[in-house]
Amino acid sequence: MKVFCSKSVIIHILFERFFYYYFCFGFSNFMFSGSNLTSSLAPSSSGLSFEAVNVGQDVTLKCSYQENSAIGAYWYKQSPGRxxxxxxxxxxxxxxxxxxSPFKNDPRFELDTGVGKNNLKISNVQTSDSAIYYCVSGHSFQFHFLEGITVQVKDLALIFQTSVYQSELETIHPGDSAMLNCTVHTGICDGEHRVYWLKDSDESNPRIIYAQGNGRTQCEMKPNRQTHTCVYNLPLENLNASHAGTYYCTVASCGHILFGNGTKLDYKENLDPPVLLYVLTGTLAFVIVLMGLLAFISHKLYKMQKCNREGDSVDAGNLHYATVSEKNVIRSRTPSEASDVCTYSTLQP
Structure with missing residues (x-):
């Protein structure tokens, strides 16, 4: 099981991407509903940031803007799944x-404003404060996202008692069906669960493909135990190559986002029977030819080695020696000078 804080960068990117586009759509409708005004929304130029704090600590979210052109600045909070x-x-x-409202009645939230400054201070943070906070400035009818800050409040007692489990690998074939399973062992939190399935593949960036509402109906509740077991399923039908990738089960509960290790779907093509038969026949023919060639080469080498051994072996009992004496008379001025030359020959039948 991988908890949000241990994969903060990955989860931050995934959820910022999803919630950012959702926020653009909702924000535009909220501000200009029932009017003929046109608006444009600009993304943050300063990027996205992440703040991890423990329960009971204080955190200040900073935001600055150009006061001479802005008509105002706003803070928005977006909790996971909200x-x-x-x-x-x-x-x-x-x-x-x-x-x-409802934040104006909570003394934990304070604004620190000034010239080009719009900071938000949260005191004694709770797990419910885990969310994405957006600082937005208004310029006539154009709104700019100045800051996007993900605040993750860690409750150690809750984190160590909550886990998400997924199977690691499944092999799929064309036309198959698959059922991805996600088992969640909840901690002491009694809040509702929201489940998201995300897909990551080589062809596309990570994206949310399915979201479930209150998942408590799929939980096994035992009154004498603080922890409960919840099982979530994602059915996939008529699979093809586009379904290959890694599917992550993500559970948002009580201000926490829990991330499973992911299930990888490995896509394998089915070979048609004639094609498979041709492949096997060709392979068998190649093996037979190769074996025949090796046998021929081995036989030739054996015959050559045999001939060499027969040529080198000599039977000493069948050898006969003879001495041939050839007298060569060399005539010279000195009559007494003569030379005898002896030549030995070997005879073999």
Whole structure:
């Protein structure tokens, strides 16, 4: 099981991408519903950041903007699986910013505003504060995302008692069906669960392909135990090459996001029977030819070695020696000078 804080960068990118586009759509409808005004939304130029804090700590989310062109600045909170909530607004001609309901009744939330400054301070953070916080500035009818900050509040007691399990690998073939399983052992948290299935492949970036609402109906509840077991399934039908990839089960509960290790679907093509027969026949023919060639070469080498051994072996009993004496008379001025030359020959039948 991989918890949110141990994969903070990956999960941060995945959920920022999903919730960012959802937020753009919802924010535009919220601000201009029932009007003929046109609007445009610009993404953050400063990028996205991540803050991990423990329960009970304080955190300050900083945001700056160009006051001379902005009509105001706003903070939005988006909890996992929820719509964005307007937290505060700081208008250009107002002396101080103000928190919006339900945050204005919670003393833990404070605004620190000034010239080009719109900071949000959260005191004594709780697990429910885990969310994505957006700082947005308004320029006429154009809105800019200045900051996108993911705040993850860690509760050690909850983290170590919660886990997500997935099978590692499954092999699929064309037209098959598959059922991906995700088992969640919940901790002491009694909040509802929201389950997301994400797919990551070589052809596309990680994306959410399926979301479930309250998943508690799939949990085995035991009154005498603090932990419960929940099983979530993702059915896949009529599989093809586009289904190959790694599927992650992600559970959002009580301000925490739990990430499974992922199940990899390995796609294998089915060979038609005639094609398979041709392949096997060709392979068999090649093996037979190769074996015949090796046998021929081995036989030739054996005959050559045999001939060499027969030529080198000599039977000493069948050898006969004879001495041939040839007298060569060399005539010279000195009559007494003569030379005898002896030649030995070997005879073999």
């Amino acid at each position: 719509k964005p909530q307007l937290m505060s607004e700081s208008l250009k001609h107002a002396r101080n910013g103000s928190m919006k």
